[in-house]
Amino acid sequence: MTGKKSAGAGQSRSSPHHHQPGEGRCLDILRQLSAYIDDELPSDICAELRRHVGVCPNCEVFIASLRDTVKLCRSHQAPQLSAQERAMMRQEILQVSKLGAPR
Amino acid sequence: MDSLDSGLMRRPPVQPQSKKPTPPHNAQEFDRLYRDHVDLIYRYAHRLCGEVEAAKDLVQETFLNAYRGLKDFRGEAQISTWLYTIASRACMRMRRKRKGEPERELSLDEFVPTSEGEFRLQIPIDGLTPEQALQNKELREALDQAINKLPKKYRMTLVLRDMEGLSAKEVGTIMGLTERAVKSRLHRARLFVRRELSARGMTQEDHQSSEDWQPGGFGS
Numbered sequence: 001m002t003g004k005k006s007a008g009a010g011q012s013r014s015s016p017h018h019h020q021p022g023e024g025r026c027l028d029i030l031r032q033l034s035a036y037i038d039d040e041l042p043s044d045i046c047a048e049l050r051r052h053v054g055v056c057p058n059c060e061v062f063i064a065s066l067r068d069t070v071k072l073c074r075s076h077q078a079p080q081l082s083a084q085e086r087a088m089m090r091q092e093i094l095q096v097s098k099l100g101a102p103r
Numbered sequence: 104m105d106s107l108d109s110g111l112m113r114r115p116p117v118q119p120q121s122k123k124p125t126p127p128h129n130a131q132e133f134d135r136l137y138r139d140h141v142d143l144i145y146r147y148a149h150r151l152c153g154e155v156e157a158a159k160d161l162v163q164e165t166f167l168n169a170y171r172g173l174k175d176f177r178g179e180a181q182i183s184t185w186l187y188t189i190a191s192r193a194c195m196r197m198r199r200k201r202k203g204e205p206e207r208e209l210s211l212d213e214f215v216p217t218s219e220g221e222f223r224l225q226i227p228i229d230g231l232t233p234e235q236a237l238q239n240k241e242l243r244e245a246l247d248q249a250i251n252k253l254p255k256k257y258r259m260t261l262v263l264r265d266m267e268g269l270s271a272k273e274v275g276t277i278m279g280l281t282e283r284a285v286k287s288r289l290h291r292a293r294l295f296v297r298r299e300l301s302a303r304g305m306t307q308e309d310h311q312s313s314e315d316w317q318p319g320g321f322g323s
Contacts, residue, residue: 030215034290058219068226068233069297072246073265075233078146079155089159090137093166 029059033066133170140186141166147187150262151194153251161197165190180276187267188277191259207254214294224301242300249299253292260285261292 029052035041036049053060081089144165148158168189176185228236237243250258256278263274264285271285278285 027215030294031211031290034286034293040286058216061225062216065224065226065301066293066297068228069293069300070265071233072226072228072237072242072300073250073261073293073296074268075237076150076246076250076266077237078149078266080142081145085159086141089141089163089166090134093137093163093170096163097167097170 026056026059029053029056030062033063036063037067037070129170129173132173133166136169136173136182136186137166140183143183144186144190147190147262147267148194150250150266151190151255151259153247157197161190161194164193164197168193184269184273184276187263187269191263191277194259195255206256209254209257209291209295211291211294214291214298224298226297226300245300245303246296249296252299253295257288257292257295260288261296264289265293 029049032041032045032049036046041049053063141162145158145162148161148165149155152158152161165186169186172189176182180188228242237246250261253261259278260274263269263277264271269277271282271289274280274285274289275282280288
């Protein structure tokens with residue numbers, strides 16, 4: 001465990017959760033979060049994880065933030081080529097490959 | 104295709120192979136391949152490279168290699184999977200040439216929160232849909248920067264799985280990995296991006312107390 005940040009100073013003031021961060025069940029949860037988000041866990045493990053999250057605000061927030069991260073990645077838009085750029089790139093590829101004459 | 108390691112413009116002309124002559128219809132096949140897939144591969148390249156010129160170089164390298172390998176393509180994979188594979192290999196070669204430095208491995212341990220504060224860091228999208236949240240320039244740039252900071256093999260896994268929407272099996276085929284290895288890399292990549300994004304955002308307590316927070320306030 002080599003976490004370096006100490007962001008969010010004073011967050012321990014309101015949590016009813018008694019686990020120590022980075023220990024025990026929370027650590028197990030952390031390892032399985034992507035499988036949980038992707039709905040790839042067996043139902044019994046999934047149910048156990050949900051039970052833990054129900055009593056662990058830390059893990060609940062962590063899962064929500066990871067889920068949001070994945071949603072943002074899935075919604076990320078990349079720019080598109082213009083018709084002119086497409087044509088120019090095709091031309092360059094053909095020239096380099098000696099494939100054919102310009103059309 | 105592994106022999107195609109030199110730069111695009113320095114490449115010697117292709118010599119016809121005596122055993123497998125290039126079919127005369129190859130130019131038409133190539134045109135169809137290019138027309139149908141250039142946008143897909145450019146999108147992938149841009150997500151991998153993070154900038155326009157490098158993405159264009161990668162697209163050119165990909166289609167040049169694809170043309171040269173077209174006659175050997177047996178249709179055992181989807182053509183898009185085949186092109187993703189060529190692009191991924193070309194990207195690894197291009198980046199290796201540029202930097203020449205070993206890739207950093209991401210350890211799961213480095214993402215283990217050591218305080219409640221780290222557990223409770225949030226992505227500040229505040230009830231918006233992801234599409235709405237990404238209208239915010241700061242958030243969009245933060246996401247791009249987080250992805251660009253990923254070591255390339257993790258970035259490639261994240262881009263293929265979460266951004267291009269391929270299955271873990273397809274990503275494994277493209278990257279030459281088992282599904283288990285894909286999922287392991289993907290998990291670390293997601294944790295990395297989550298940490299990068301949330302470190303620039305707000306904790307839950309801050310978030311809840313900021314009643315007038317707007318998407319434009321990201322990073323404040």
